[in-house]
Amino acid sequence: MNITVNGDELEVRSPGLTSLLRVLRDELDVVGPKAGCEAGGCGACTVLVDGAPRRSCLTAVAAIDGAEVTTVEGLGAADDLSPVQQAFVHYYAAQCGFCTPGMVVAATHYLDSGGSDDRKEIQEALRGHVCRCTGYVKIIEAVAAARGGNFDLTTTAEGGYTTVMTGDAK
Amino acid sequence: MKAVGARLPRYDGVGHVTGQTTYVDDFRVHGMLWAKALRSPVHHAAITKLDTSRAEAVPGVHAVVTHTDVPQLEYGHLSGLGIPADEPLLAKDEVRYMGQPIALVAAEDLEAATAGVAAIEIEYEERPTLWDVREAFDSDAAVVHRWGNWYPHFEDEMDRRQIRKGDIQKAFEDADHIIQGVYRPAAIEHVPMETQVSMVVPESDGRLTIHSCTQAMYFSLGVISAHLQVPLNKLKIVGGTVGGGFGGKVDTASETITALAAMKAGRPVKWRWTREEEFLASSTRAPWHMEIIDAVTSDGWILGRKMLTLHDSGAYARFSPYGLTKHSFHHTGAYTIPHLHFDGYVVFTNRVPTTAMRGFGVTSVSFAVETHMSRIVDELGLDPYEFRLKNANRIHDTSPNRISYTDPSTVDVLQSIAGATGHDLAPAYAAATREPREGEWLPDHLVDQISTEGH
Amino acid sequence: MAEATEVLTPDSPEAAAAAFGEGGDVTIIGGGTIMVPLVTHGVVQPNKALILADAGLEGVDQSGTTVTIGAMTSVSALSELDAPLGPCAANLGDSEVRDQATVGGNLCAVAPPEHPTGDLQGAFVALGASVRSTGAGGERIEPVADFLADRDNRLVLDVTYEQPQAGAFESLDRPHTHHPTPLAVSGARLADGSIQLAATGAAPTAVRLPSAEAEASDPDAAGTAALGDVRLVDDAVSSAWYRERILPVLVRRVLEQLG
Numbered sequence: 001m002n003i004t005v006n007g008d009e010l011e012v013r014s015p016g017l018t019s020l021l022r023v024l025r026d027e028l029d030v031v032g033p034k035a036g037c038e039a040g041g042c043g044a045c046t047v048l049v050d051g052a053p054r055r056s057c058l059t060a061v062a063a064i065d066g067a068e069v070t071t072v073e074g075l076g077a078a079d080d081l082s083p084v085q086q087a088f089v090h091y092y093a094a095q096c097g098f099c100t101p102g103m104v105v106a107a108t109h110y111l112d113s114g115g116s117d118d119r120k121e122i123q124e125a126l127r128g129h130v131c132r133c134t135g136y137v138k139i140i141e142a143v144a145a146a147r148g149g150n151f152d153l154t155t156t157a158e159g160g161y162t163t164v165m166t167g168d169a170k
Numbered sequence: 171m172k173a174v175g176a177r178l179p180r181y182d183g184v185g186h187v188t189g190q191t192t193y194v195d196d197f198r199v200h201g202m203l204w205a206k207a208l209r210s211p212v213h214h215a216a217i218t219k220l221d222t223s224r225a226e227a228v229p230g231v232h233a234v235v236t237h238t239d240v241p242q243l244e245y246g247h248l249s250g251l252g253i254p255a256d257e258p259l260l261a262k263d264e265v266r267y268m269g270q271p272i273a274l275v276a277a278e279d280l281e282a283a284t285a286g287v288a289a290i291e292i293e294y295e296e297r298p299t300l301w302d303v304r305e306a307f308d309s310d311a312a313v314v315h316r317w318g319n320w321y322p323h324f325e326d327e328m329d330r331r332q333i334r335k336g337d338i339q340k341a342f343e344d345a346d347h348i349i350q351g352v353y354r355p356a357a358i359e360h361v362p363m364e365t366q367v368s369m370v371v372p373e374s375d376g377r378l379t380i381h382s383c384t385q386a387m388y389f390s391l392g393v394i395s396a397h398l399q400v401p402l403n404k405l406k407i408v409g410g411t412v413g414g415g416f417g418g419k420v421d422t423a424s425e426t427i428t429a430l431a432a433m434k435a436g437r438p439v440k441w442r443w444t445r446e447e448e449f450l451a452s453s454t455r456a457p458w459h460m461e462i463i464d465a466v467t468s469d470g471w472i473l474g475r476k477m478l479t480l481h482d483s484g485a486y487a488r489f490s491p492y493g494l495t496k497h498s499f500h501h502t503g504a505y506t507i508p509h510l511h512f513d514g515y516v517v518f519t520n521r522v523p524t525t526a527m528r529g530f531g532v533t534s535v536s537f538a539v540e541t542h543m544s545r546i547v548d549e550l551g552l553d554p555y556e557f558r559l560k561n562a563n564r565i566h567d568t569s570p571n572r573i574s575y576t577d578p579s580t581v582d583v584l585q586s587i588a589g590a591t592g593h594d595l596a597p598a599y600a601a602a603t604r605e606p607r608e609g610e611w612l613p614d615h616l617v618d619q620i621s622t623e624g625h
Numbered sequence: 626m627a628e629a630t631e632v633l634t635p636d637s638p639e640a641a642a643a644a645f646g647e648g649g650d651v652t653i654i655g656g657g658t659i660m661v662p663l664v665t666h667g668v669v670q671p672n673k674a675l676i677l678a679d680a681g682l683e684g685v686d687q688s689g690t691t692v693t694i695g696a697m698t699s700v701s702a703l704s705e706l707d708a709p710l711g712p713c714a715a716n717l718g719d720s721e722v723r724d725q726a727t728v729g730g731n732l733c734a735v736a737p738p739e740h741p742t743g744d745l746q747g748a749f750v751a752l753g754a755s756v757r758s759t760g761a762g763g764e765r766i767e768p769v770a771d772f773l774a775d776r777d778n779r780l781v782l783d784v785t786y787e788q789p790q791a792g793a794f795e796s797l798d799r800p801h802t803h804h805p806t807p808l809a810v811s812g813a814r815l816a817d818g819s820i821q822l823a824a825t826g827a828a829p830t831a832v833r834l835p836s837a838e839a840e841a842s843d844p845d846a847a848g849t850a851a852l853g854d855v856r857l858v859d860d861a862v863s864s865a866w867y868r869e870r871i872l873p874v875l876v877r878r879v880l881e882q883l884g
């Protein structure tokens with residue numbers, strides 16, 4: 001079996017019923033997706049399979065042979081953050097960070113497929129994602145603001161990151 | 171003071187959003203074994219047989235650890251504070267809660283470890299259980315702990331946390347109303363997104379590198395060192411990246427047992443709990459049983475409070491004596507009550523041991539106190555803000571344990587809530603401040619409790 | 626993990642039926658939302674697994690008044706259909722689970738014995754749908770209620786129903802867990818004018834509510850009568866006590882909507 005992960009075509013040797021999550025983490029060393037419950041209930045393992053968000057813990061790898069998989073690592077890097085990633089940093093939407101890989105993936109898909117900044121709709125799109133730290137408010141704020149995409153992460157003189165909004169979030 | 175007032179980003183935010191933050195389960199080391207635990211399937215039983223020889227023979231299994239492998243089997247989480255030990259690292263001849271760890275199997279993969287666990291021969295003789303803290307004191311209650319059903323080792327071998335302040339008898343004689351309530355918040359599982367996990371690497375120089383999701387690294391260091399009888403300089407804890415804790419990762423839940431398996435196997439070992447194990451066997455916030463009886467005047471002064479608290483500690487003491495002590499100090503909430511009679515017991519049951527969660531011991535009593543305040547308001551037809559403002563802590567009021575408050579904010583908080591909710595306060599209440607009591611704010615019954623010393 | 630499992634990935638309905646044969650030793654993976662975790666945690670250790678992902682069993686076909694839904698159709702593909710099925714599907718899980726969860730898996734959802742499961746079952750029972758399946762003895766077409774009573778060792782191919790005159794769906798709010806909806810009632814006024822009601826969360830599989838149907842003209846009486854048709858259980862998401870109080874309310878609301 002083969003899957004393409006964040007652009008790299010990789011051979012998969014795990015048995016066909018192995019969950020995509022375990023293939024990613026234990027065989028391919030892609031550890032962004034997290035094992036929060038391994039029962040589909042928390043959302044931390046969510047990845048894009050052929051562009052659609054999917055719980056990797058619910059997916060037998062043999063069912064997606066040949067597919068394109070994108071994990072949080074594939075959405076942006078520290079020096080090249082995506083709007084959703086920037087907004088999550090800016091709005092403190094990641095606290096302990098364990099749910100963040102799934103949240104960012106799901107939020108990215110939501111916005112890429114034309115999702116609005118309406119709180120109810122964002123809530124519905126992220127309904128399958130559990131966060132125990134933030135109380136969700138900051139996450140929803142971040143997704144709504146990322147709709148505008150007006151963030152910039154610049155380095156301050158002290159060397160740490162600071163975030164600067166370059167425009168009003170709509 | 172560059173940071174004050176500035177909008178500083180989280181130092182770890184970029185790592186979180188890019189998937190680069192490394193949690194314990196994200197570490198990979200060469201030759202790592204996976205561990206699986208044998209946990210008690212029953213709530214209370216004697217272990218009448220424990221034989222691991224077949225498990226050791228399962229292909230892929232490298233080490234099976236049980237109580238016989240632990241240099242110091244019992245070490246209390248609060249031994250450092252003089253609270254004696256009662257909990258074995260791995261169960262020996264008895265299990266007291268469902269999910270209690272009995273053995274850990276380290277193997278090439280999880281399947282082999284699981285097969286190893288299944289091959290352990292164990293037999294139990296079930297014993298009666300105790301679930302309701304109120305029944306713990308009955309003469310026919312099941313006895314679930316070797317110290318009896320409640321913790322007997324407070325200072326001077328007292329079997330309760332006791333507070334006596336003022337003259338409770340007089341308070342009740344002087345009261346116009348006696349108002350009672352019982353409050354019973356339930357246990358709460360912390361449900362961190364990251365389940366308990368640790369990975370221990372035996373280094374070639376004889377040290378152990380311990381990757382831990384603990385909220386309390388130095389604390390865990392002491393616990394591990396004591397159980398393993400290994401000096402601190404042989405232990406290196408790598409931690410600080412915690413996938414949610416909320417108090418539930420204060421207990422040293424997995425590191426010590428993982429270390430033991432790594433030492434025995436001579437290989438790195440990782441032990442990650444499943445979500446089911448997390449729900450079943452990780453500690454929870456305690457359920458509490460609280461009874462409050464207040465002596466109140468018709469014009470809304472609380473003269474005295476009698477309170478009984480039964481703190482459900484679960485099967486072992488862990489931090490509960492400490493949690494109950496904090497609870498007792500806060501049993502008047504944000505209010506000043508001059509005459510007090512408090513008895514609190516740490517009660518053992520067959521639940522999973524309970525622990526800290528966001529304001530250990532205090533959230534329960536705050537809930538009870540505020541609910542009771544509302545009950546008094548309802549029963550006497552008082553104004554909810556004015557009743558609270560009247561009894562609110564002021565500078566130089568004293569707490570149940572006679573700490574003199576230097577800067578309590580209750581008055582200001584209540585006034586701003588009233589403002590925010592559009593509740594009109596009578597002029598005297600709107601003008602109240604946190605300054606020391608005088609005039610109408612200092613009735614006779616409060617004179618003696620005031621103190622400028624003792625902070 | 627599961628090294629020994631033989632994994633079959635048929636690429637047509639015929640190949641799927643052939644691979645399934647008489648069933649027995651074959652574990653079907655539809656969307657996998659229930660089955661994959663069971664395998665991961667070692668609860669189920671299949672000898673042979675039949676992955677239906679590429680079997681071409683998905684699709685909603687509406688010809689005239691007949692609606693046919695392939696077993697591998699995702700739950701999200703149903704959410705725009707008329708009540709009771711559309712709103713019932715839209716109410717299941719979350720958007721990602723709905724994309725992956727299938728109709729066949731919902732009809733065959735396994736759970737601990739006394740725990741109700743499979744939200745779509747109620748809508749299908751109310752609609753008087755029939756299930757086409759294959760397995761020992763070949764193909765079988767039968768009312769969904771009969772299928773639910775005897776569903777072991779069957780491969781579901783599709784589900785068919787006649788468009789009703791009217792439909793309604795009412796449920797308790799689903800908590801954020803992977804539990805099915807704690808209690809839901811589906812109702813349909815069928816083409817012949819008769820009213821059919823069914824509940825999920827009121828027994829281990831969906832149940833028809835014949836006593837309530839008999840009182841359909843009086844929604845309040847029907848609500849009370851429904852209690853005679855169910856076997857309510859306590860579970861993690863709701864007590865039997867609570868279900869007993871809510872079931873009559875849901876039945877009444879459904880009947881009021883059916884008019």
Ligand SMILES: Cc1cc2nc3c(=O)[nH]c(=O)nc-3n(C[C@H](O)[C@H](O)[C@H](O)COP(=O)(O)OP(=O)(O)OC[C@H]3O[C@@H](n4cnc5c(N)ncnc54)[C@H](O)[C@@H]3O)c2cc1C
Nearest residue numbers: 040655656657658659660718726727729730731733744781
């Ligand atoms: C987070 C979460 C939330 C959920 N919420 C809900 C909910 O609200 N309501 C609800 O009803 N369910 C819910 N579920 C359960 C589940 O997702 C659905 O029941 C789903 O429809 C199952 O379909 P599947 O294809 O994924 O099943 P699978 O896991 O593939 O299979 C389930 C069972 O059906 C069998 N099976 C699958 N396809 C066929 C077929 N064509 N023929 C014969 N047997 C077959 C399998 O062998 C297995 O025994 C939830 C699950 C999760 C993880």
